[in-house]
Amino acid sequence: MFSYILYIALALLPILLYYWKNPYFLDDLSYTISAIKVGIRLSKNRKNFQGILGRFFDDVKKHPHKKFIVFEDASYTYIQADKESNKVARALSAHVQLKPGDTAALFLGNEPHFVWMWLGLAKLGCTAALLNNNIRSKSLLHCFSCCDAKVLIVGADLRGAVEEVLPALKQQGIQVFILSEHCDVEGIQSFSDKIQQASDEPVSPQLANLNLKSPALYIYTSGTTGLPKAAVVNQERVLMASCLQSMAGVRSDDVVYIYLPLYHSAGFLMGLCGAIDQGLTVILRRKFSASNFWNDCRKHNVTVIQYIGEIMRYLCNTPKKDNDRDHKVRLAVGNGIRADTWADFLDRFGNIRICECYGATEGNVGFVNYVGKIGAIGREHFLHKKANPYALIRYDTEKEEPVRDSRGFCIEVPVGETGLFVGKISKRAPFSGYAKNKQQTEKKKLKDVFEKGDLYFNSGDLLRIDDEGFVYFQDRIGDTFRSVDEAS
Template sequence: MDHDNVTAMDIVRSLPGIFKRFPTIAKGYYYYSIKDAQNTLTLGTLVENNAEKHGNRPAILFEDCRITWGDFNAWANRIAGYFLAQGLKKGDSIAVFLENRPEILAVVAGAAKIGVACAMLNASQKGNVLKHSVNLIKPKMMVIGEELIPAFDGIKAGLQPDHPTPFLFLADTNTLNAFGDAPSGYANMAQQISTFNSEDPVLSDPPRTGDIAIYLFTSGTTGLPKAAPASHNKFLKAYGGFGLMSLAMKPEDVFYCALPLYHGTGLVVCWGSVLAGGSAFALRRKFSASAFWDDVRRYDATVFGYIGELCRYLLNQPPSDQDRNHRLTRMLGNGLRPSIWKEFKDRFGIETIAELYASSEGNIGFSNFFNLNKTVGLSTAPYKLVKFHDGTRDPIRNRNGILQEVTKGDPGLLIGEITKKWGFEGYTQKDATEKSILRDAFRRGDSWFNTGDVLRDIGCRHLQFVDRMGDTFRWKGENVSTNEVENIIDGSGMVEEAIVYGVEIPKTSGKAGMVTLVPNSRTFEINKLLAFMRANLPAYAVPVFVRITHAIEKTGTFKYRKVDIQKAGYALARPSEHVFAWLPKTEGYIQLTPELITDIDAGMFNF
C-alpha cells in the first residue's frame, strides 16, 4: 500500500497475520479493556508477575549491565521498603530527575508498588522552568542523579519539600554494585536502600488500577510545563494494546529504546510493551544516529521505539552494507512522516511499523493495528475531525455555536469525546484542564478533549497525522512552547518585544525555533542574548533563527500577525531587517546571506 488511502482490501490483506496472532490479541484486549479503577492490577504487580514467570531472563540491558526480572523486582522491593520507612504512603508523590539508566525504572517500579506517584522531570530542564515543574507536584522527596546535580543545585534552595531529608542522590554508576559519595545536602539513596527487604511488599491497602502512577510534563500552549497525571491503567493499555495486540511481544524479544524515559512514549508505551512480553529493555542514555545500529546488533534487538525525527536522522546516515545486518523487524512509536515511511522500511528491512497517536493527558489514542502504511491506525474511542482557525488550535463554530466536521480526506482538528468510558485525566492545574475541554460542541451538555493536533481520514476510519497546531511546535523530538521561550527572552532585559514560532527547514524533521524581536538598545549584542537563552532554556528550545526588526506588525486588536511572520521564515525579505542563524557546530549566531540560505535550503547543514 504505497498510496495514502486505506481500503477494505488493504485490511483484508492483513488478516492472515491477524489470525496468526489471535490468541495474543485476545489476551491483549483483556488488559486494554480493564475499566475497574479498584482492580489491584498495577505497574507493580506487572513487574512481580514477570519476576515469577521469567525471573532469570533479562529485564534491562544497559551498557555492560544485565539485570534479570528477578533481580529487578527485588531492587524495586528494596526501594519500596525504603520509601515506606521514610514515611511515604499511598497517594504521596516524589520527583525523579535522572537520565536514561536502569535506576529510573527501579525507582518508578518501587514507588508504584506502594502507591507513590513519580513526577518524571524533564532532564533537559533547568532554572525557573525546572523549579516550576517541581512546584506543580509538591513532591515529598526528590531523586536526583549525579549527572543532573548541577542543574538541580540551581533551584534546590528555592524548594520547600515537606520531609526532613527530601533530597536523594544516585551516583552515575551501576548503583546495584557501587554507591558513590553523595554531595552535601543529599542522602545516598543507593546506600540506604541496600539494607531493605527484597520480598514483595504486603499492604493492607494496596494501590489500585485507577490510582496515579506517574506525572508526565508537557509544554502546552499556556507557556510553562503542565503536569498530566497518568494512572496505572495507562500502563495496562500500553501492555495490552501495544505490547500484545500490535507487537505480540515475547520473552525472547529485546526492545531497544533511546527515547527519554521522562516522556510517555519511552516510559509508558515502550516499557509497557516490554512488560507485556516479559522481554528485555535495552536502554541508551541519549539517542545517537551513528551508534544506533551498532547498539541494535550489540543487544540483538528485535524491536525499537521511535519518534519521527529519530527515523529521519537514521535515514540521513550514509547507506551501509550493514543496514540490514540485524534482527530488528518491528518498531513502535509516533510521528513517522508518510514521505519517508516506505524508504525506511525498505532500507532497513522493517516488517512492522506500529505507529500510534496518543498524548500523555489525552483520552484518545490510535494504533496501527493492521500494520498498514502511512497511518496512525484506528481508535475505538469516539472522535471527530473538525474545522479550525488557521494557525490556532481553536475550532470554528457556526452561527448556532456548533462545531463543523471536515469533509472526509481534508485535514481537521482531532477532538475526542469525554465520556464515562473515555475519561479525561487532564492536568494538575484545573484551569489548564478546562482550557483543553470543548463544551456544547454538537449538543447541549457534551464535552470533548481538544488535542490541538490536525489529522486526516484516509479511509476505513484510519487517520494520518498532519500537524500540531497552536502555540507549540516540535523540534528535536520535543514539544517547544512558544510562550515559554518568549517569557525567557523577555526576562533577559535585552528586548522590547519578541515573538517565537516554528519554521520549516527543507529536508529536516519538525520545525526549528525562530524569534522575531525588537532590541531595547542600539548596542544590542545577539550572542549575549544567546548565552542568556542557553543558560535558561533546554538546548532544543533555543531559537535557531533570529530576525531583528524595528517594529512587529499587529492587528487592529493589538494581536501579533503570527501567521504572516511565520510564512516569511528566515528569508531576507526586508532590507531594514537582519536575520541570524545558529548553525550546527558553531558557538554563536551568524548573519544570514543569500548564499548561506541557499546552503541551508539545500540541506548542507545537519540540523
C-alpha cells in the same frame, strides 16, 4: 461429497466477498481480538486491582532468571529487578516515611536505577513524577512544585542542577536524596548507601486504596510558550499504553531497544511498561545515537525498536554501509515518521514492519496503524470508535476556533476532509488534565460540541480520514509540540 464442498463454499462466500471489498479484513480481525483481550484485562483490574505492578510480579514468577534490563556492560534479571526495587521501597519507607498516595519526583537519566526507583515507589502505592533531566533552574522548580512531591530523588550526575534550586527546596521543607554513597552538601542526603543497607526481602504491595482511576504518574508535556505542564496519568492509562506493544505484534521472545527518555510517555509507557506487559528483555541506552544504533541492535540481537519524530530520518541520513540489512529487527513502533522517510527506511534497512501510533500523553483517544499503511498514523475501527467516541470537526485556522452552525454546535467534516480531532470525555475515556493548572486543563476542553452539555478533549491536531478508514496527520494548532533529543 460434492454437496458438502458446495455447502462449505457457499458458507465462505460472504466472508470472501467481504474480504474482496475490504482487503484489510484479517488485520481488522486481529486488532479486534487484541482489543477484546485488553478489555478483559482492564475488567479484571476493575474487580481486583493489580496495575502494571501485577504484570511485573507475573514476569518475576514466570521467568525470574530471564534478562530484564541490559545496560552498558551490566544486565539484570527479573528477580534481580524485584530485589533491587524491594531495597528501594524499604529505604524510602525508613528514611522518607512515604505513605500510599504520596508523590515522589524522579530526576534521573536513562539508567537501571530509574526503573528500580519507580518499581519501589509503585510497591509503596506512591505516584512518581518523572522530571525531564534536561530542565534547569526555574523550570525544574516549577515541575517539582506542581505535583506536590514530598521528596526529590536525583541522579548523581545531576547534583549541580539541584544545587541551583536547593535554597527554594529547603524553604519548602523538601527532602532531597542523591544516588551516591556520600554527599557533603547540606540539604542533600546520600541514598545509594541507604539502599545497599536495606533488605531485599519481598515488600507487601500497598494497593488496597488504589484503583484504575488513581494517579500513577506525572509526565510533563511542553509547549512553545510557558512552562511544562504535568499531565496526570492514571493507572488505567498506564495499563492501556502498556498493551500497545502487544497490539502492534510484539511477542514475549522479542528484545526491545529503548533509547528514548524514560521521563516521557513514549519511552516509559510504550517502551518500559510495554516490555513489562510482555515480559521482554530491554536493551536500555542513555540516549539516542545514530552512529551506534545498528551496532547496538546487532550486538544485542534486538528485534523491536522504538522511534519518535525525526529519529528514522537521522538513521536514513547516516552513511550507507554494506551491512545495513544485517540485523534481526523485525518491528518498529512509534509516532511521527514522514511518509517519504518511511519508504526510504524500508528500502535501505529491509523488511521491517512499522507500526505508527498516534496519541498525546494527556489525550483520551488515540490510533494505531496496525495495517502498516505508509503515511497513515492510524486506522479507524468500529469497536474503538464505539468505546471511545471521537470526531473531526471543521476548524477556522484564521480565527483559531472551531466552526459552529446556527444552533451553536460544531460541524463534523465529511470523509476525506481535514478537521480538528476531538475525543469525547467520558468515564471510559477521561481527561485527567494537568496538575495544579486549571486554566490549561479547561483550555483543552470543548463544550457543547454536538449537543448541549457534552464535553470533548481538544487534541490541537488537524487530521484527515480517507474512504478506507486510514487516518493522516495534517497539521498542528496551538502551542503543543513534541520534542526529539539531538542525534549524535
